[in-house]
Amino acid sequence: MSDLTRETLVVNMGPxxxxxxxxxxxxxxxxxxxxxxxxPVIGYLHTGFEKEMETRTYxxxxxxxxxxxxxxxxxxxxxxxxxxxxLLGITPPKxxxxxxxxxxxxxRIASHLVWLGTSAIDLNVSSVFMYCFRxxxxxxxxxxxxxxxxMMHGYFRIGGLQWDLPAGFVDRVRGFLATLPxxxxxxxxxxxxxxxxxxRTEGVAVLTPExxxxxxxxxxxxxxxxxxxxxxxxxxxxxxxxxDFDVPLGTRGDAFERYRIRMEEMRQSRxxxxxxxxxxxxxxxxxxxxxxxxxxRRELVRSMEAVIHQFKLVSxxxxxxxxxxxxxxxxxxxxxGYYLVSDGSNRPLRVRVRxxxxxxxxxLPAMIFRSYVADVVVAIASIxxxxxDVDR
Amino acid sequence: MAADLVRTVAEALAxxxxxxxxxxxxxxxxxxxxxxxxxxxxxxxxxxxxxxxLTAVDRHPAEPRFEVVYQLTAPDARTRLRLKVRTAPDAAxxxxxxxxxxxxxxxxxxxxxxxxRFDGHPDLKRILMPDDWEGHPLRKDFPLVEEPVQFIxxxxxxxxxxxxxxxxxxx
Amino acid sequence: MAVISRxxxxxxxTEADLQALEGNxxxxxxxxxxxxxRKNSIWPAQFGLxxxxxxxxxxxxxxxxxxxxxxxxxxxxxxxxxxLIVSGRVSQKMAPVLQHxxxxxxxxxxxxxxxDCASCGGVFNNYALVQGVDKLVPVDVYVAGCPPRPExxxxxxxxLQELIAAGPGARGRTEVAKPNLTRPxxxxxxxxxx
Numbered sequence: 001m002s003d004l005t006r007e008t009l010v011v012n013m014g015p016x017x018x019x020x021x022x023x024x025x026x027x028x029x030x031x032x033x034x035x036x037x038x039x040p041v042i043g044y045l046h047t048g049f050e051k052e053m054e055t056r057t058y059x060x061x062x063x064x065x066x067x068x069x070x071x072x073x074x075x076x077x078x079x080x081x082x083x084x085x086x087l088l089g090i091t092p093p094k095x096x097x098x099x100x101x102x103x104x105x106x107x108r109i110a111s112h113l114v115w116l117g118t119s120a121i122d123l124n125v126s127s128v129f130m131y132c133f134r135x136x137x138x139x140x141x142x143x144x145x146x147x148x149x150x151m152m153h154g155y156f157r158i159g160g161l162q163w164d165l166p167a168g169f170v171d172r173v174r175g176f177l178a179t180l181p182x183x184x185x186x187x188x189x190x191x192x193x194x195x196x197x198x199x200r201t202e203g204v205a206v207l208t209p210e211x212x213x214x215x216x217x218x219x220x221x222x223x224x225x226x227x228x229x230x231x232x233x234x235x236x237x238x239x240x241x242x243x244d245f246d247v248p249l250g251t252r253g254d255a256f257e258r259y260r261i262r263m264e265e266m267r268q269s270r271x272x273x274x275x276x277x278x279x280x281x282x283x284x285x286x287x288x289x290x291x292x293x294x295x296x297r298r299e300l301v302r303s304m305e306a307v308i309h310q311f312k313l314v315s316x317x318x319x320x321x322x323x324x325x326x327x328x329x330x331x332x333x334x335x336x337g338y339y340l341v342s343d344g345s346n347r348p349l350r351v352r353v354r355x356x357x358x359x360x361x362x363x364l365p366a367m368i369f370r371s372y373v374a375d376v377v378v379a380i381a382s383i384x385x386x387x388x389d390v391d392r
Numbered sequence: 393m394a395a396d397l398v399r400t401v402a403e404a405l406a407x408x409x410x411x412x413x414x415x416x417x418x419x420x421x422x423x424x425x426x427x428x429x430x431x432x433x434x435x436x437x438x439x440x441x442x443x444x445x446l447t448a449v450d451r452h453p454a455e456p457r458f459e460v461v462y463q464l465t466a467p468d469a470r471t472r473l474r475l476k477v478r479t480a481p482d483a484a485x486x487x488x489x490x491x492x493x494x495x496x497x498x499x500x501x502x503x504x505x506x507x508x509r510f511d512g513h514p515d516l517k518r519i520l521m522p523d524d525w526e527g528h529p530l531r532k533d534f535p536l537v538e539e540p541v542q543f544i545x546x547x548x549x550x551x552x553x554x555x556x557x558x559x560x561x562x563x
Numbered sequence: 564m565a566v567i568s569r570x571x572x573x574x575x576x577t578e579a580d581l582q583a584l585e586g587n588x589x590x591x592x593x594x595x596x597x598x599x600x601r602k603n604s605i606w607p608a609q610f611g612l613x614x615x616x617x618x619x620x621x622x623x624x625x626x627x628x629x630x631x632x633x634x635x636x637x638x639x640x641x642x643x644x645x646x647l648i649v650s651g652r653v654s655q656k657m658a659p660v661l662q663h664x665x666x667x668x669x670x671x672x673x674x675x676x677x678x679d680c681a682s683c684g685g686v687f688n689n690y691a692l693v694q695g696v697d698k699l700v701p702v703d704v705y706v707a708g709c710p711p712r713p714e715x716x717x718x719x720x721x722x723l724q725e726l727i728a729a730g731p732g733a734r735g736r737t738e739v740a741k742p743n744l745t746r747p748x749x750x751x752x753x754x755x756x757x
Contacts, residue, residue, distance in 0.1 A: 022611070022613075044654060046521065048691035057555050114617065133620065151618065216492065324418075339445060339447060345561065358497065538688040
């Protein structure tokens with residue numbers, strides 16, 4: 001008998017694959033079922049956002065952020081608009097800030113529901129998928145009530161919001177939040193105490209805290225490994241320092257820990273929204289600076305300057321001072337940052353989107369080394385990537 | 393405390409710093425290309441343990457043309473710092489992968505979209521564009537490639553021409 | 564009316580024979596039955612690309628339930644699927660993959676281009692995206708929207724069902740009129756050239 005030789009088997013997973021959560025391609029080197037090497041190949045959804053945003057004005061660019069991270073759309077809009085406001089050195093009025101926080105946290109809940117539904121269906125718990133999307137439809141109804149669109153809203157403006165809340169919004173949100181804890185308890189009863197779920201997620205896709213920091217991970221991936229870094233606490237924006245909420249922290253760094261963190265984050269988001277609704281002040285919803293925001297229409301019949309400002313803003317757009325800023329928010333995936341470079345003209349010189357999914361995905365080969373092929377599905381699901389964010 | 397950490401690092405790097413910019417509460421230090429790795433290691437040891445972002449800006453037609461920007465975060469001290477190097481298209485920058493493995497894909501993306509090479513990178517190849525793509529899309533001389541929509545008898549403006557670029561304004 | 568044909572082997576069949584066959588009572592009824600069966604059990608291939616995929620998942624979920632129209636399952640393998648819902652933007656790197664998946668599907672197959680990016684490039688008129696998947700595969704139904712509401716997707720789906728019910732001759736398929744964009748020289752002009 002000849003000497004037995006060992007070869008690794010190269011298996012291609014994706015880019016069209018039901019469990020890669022988008023167009024991600026993984027090239028896996030397998031020894032039997034054990035993964036001894038992996039290489040994610042990305043770029044299948046590269047859209048050229050950054051170059052596209054260099055060719056439009058700051059206001060025209062509001063259209064693009066929700067299409068980058070299409071699950072947490074209001075948080076993405078908030079990230080861009082907050083960065084431009086930092087560049088300009090203005091803050092929106094209090095009412096606008098509170099409404100932004102309400103919608104951003106509802107976005108976080110919606111995003112985590114999609115994550116939970118798709119992760120569950122990867123592990124063949126299809127009823128949780130249906131339940132999560134049922135709850136998400138209620139949130140999308142609220143979004144449609146506010147902005148007219150379920151997903152790509154375009155509701156936030158530089159300096160505030162597009163228009164005020166409709167009547168009945170607060171009651172609608174409270175009604176939804178009243179039903180949420182019972183549903184979350186239902187999901188936990190179906191999953192957390194489920195032997196199969198625990199066996200498939202505990203000890204799988206483990207990331208040590210040192211590795212998490214070295215790979216630049218943020219969000220639940222970093223917090224699951226025990227590093228306490230949440231942009232809402234570290235660099236508060238939009239009024240988050242006035243709210244009382246906990247940031248869930250894990251210890252073991254496995255997929256089950258990240259699942260527990262995201263479930264708890266949904267409850268904490270609900271807490272934030274209830275506090276925000278309680279303290280929703282009256283007042284203007286956009287900043288008063290005529291160089292930034294359009295004047296109210298009734299002023300146009302009285303004031304020549306208002307007409308000129310309107311004309312200038314619509315035909316040219318805002319002109320931030322030359323300089324650069326980096327402004328970040330906490331998206332459901334991690335730190336979503338916008339690095340804006342302005343040369344003083346009406347278009348940004350450079351818009352860099354710091355995508356949390358891009359850096360988190362780099363840690364995937366470290367997570368799945370020496371685990372089984374079946375664990376790859378769990379690992380990808382637990383990182384919670386959005387390919388629009390990865391590829392931009 | 394946060395400002396102290398930034399000041400400490402800025403003072404430690406002061407001999408090498410070519411420019412020190414402050415804008416909207418953020419500090420940017422511009423360094424020569426040869427000193428950037430030591431500066432990154434110093435900042436990492438001082439507490440800026442997270443490499444938040446690594447990107448590039450094309451300042452064409454200014455010389456040197458590119459800026460490679462390192463965004464660092466110290467989560468314990470809750471502070472951020474930005475380090476920059478200026479480089480030309482044919483000059484390579486030392487790779488930050490020995491300091492942070494996170495720089496691996498970030499530098500590949502810069503190579504893909506700008507064409508800046510990184511010395512010492514384990515696997516410098518395209519990451520977002522197809523492997524046989526020619527050109528570096530985020531350079532200013534690479535066109536956006538907009539296809540005009542053709543109606544009968546009328547071709548409307550492509551989106552980027554609807555509001556033209558105004559000259560930079562000194563405010 | 565009897566069909567008289569002199570053909571004894573498939574390669575002997577003439578145009579007149581085929582025309583006579585189309586008018587035959589038995590084959591039209593069989594055709595209608597087959598079309599009915601096909602339109603009521605279109606199983607799409609999983610080809611969610613970007614944001615439209617989330618609305619496609621919503622269309623398949625509890626509120627807008629696509630399976631009441633026959634799409635009980637989204638098949639992961641294109642070889643087992645009838646329809647390709649291209650939901651999302653198709654980048655230059657993904658274009659050959661899309662063609663490959665389309666070629667792997669077995670006839671009869673249909674393509675529904677969901678959303679603005681798949682239909683015409685959408686908001687993104689730039690170097691990175693194929694401006695409409697009809698440059699790569701023949702499309703039967705276009706659904707506009709960014710993203711289209713699940714009801715809009717269902718409307719497009721029902722239109723596709725009508726197209727299938729009308730029979731093979733009625734399908735006004737778009738022709739793949741533009742050159743194959745995966746060839747490097749067909750992609751983009753070199754910088755500096757007009």
